[in-house]
């Protein structure tokens with residue numbers, strides 16, 4: 575019995591430690607960071623007291639790769655290259671970036687307006703950020719035509735509503751500015767469909 579008890583006690587303690595280690599891990603840690611932590615748990619624990627500078631550096635690195643951090647400014651050129659890359663294709667599978675986004679809301683009808691902004695103080699402040707805010711490499715600019723064209727209606731040639739795309743109000747305003755600028759620069763053109771009128775129907779003096 576005593577042997578059984580000892581074994582059971584060991585298993586229970588290991589289980590508790592596992593639970594405790596899971597609880598101590600912050601939710602925002604990505605799988606990559608969790609894996610890197612798992613590879614070297616003991617040396618980090620032993621050197622924690624000896625080298626506080628390293629711990630600070632590690633925390634600095636963690637802040638850099640925080641998935642909710644949006645304080646970095648991504649240049650438009652990077653965004654344009656991203657939209658042509660393999661990673662972008664794999665992520666969006668050739669669909670518009672807003673296509674597979676769904677708004678979270680109470681009840682069956684969504685609120686008329688989307689939220690004011692998804693990013694507050696350089697960080698994503700919501701669990702369901704809009705299609706532009708969630709991907710930091712999507713930059714709305716009049717030069718980024720591959721992105722802007724996804725938000726332009728094929729019927730009217732104008733920017734799609736935020737009720738369709740789900741963009742937050744801040745990003746929607748940026749989109750409108752980008753579309754207007756692209757039109758001013760002549761980078762987007764919209765041709766009005768040609769219609770032929772029979773003017774004799776309107777003016778009796780005109781003969782066919």
Ligand SMILES: [Zn+2]
Nearest residue numbers: 692704707742
């Ligand atoms: Zn947003």
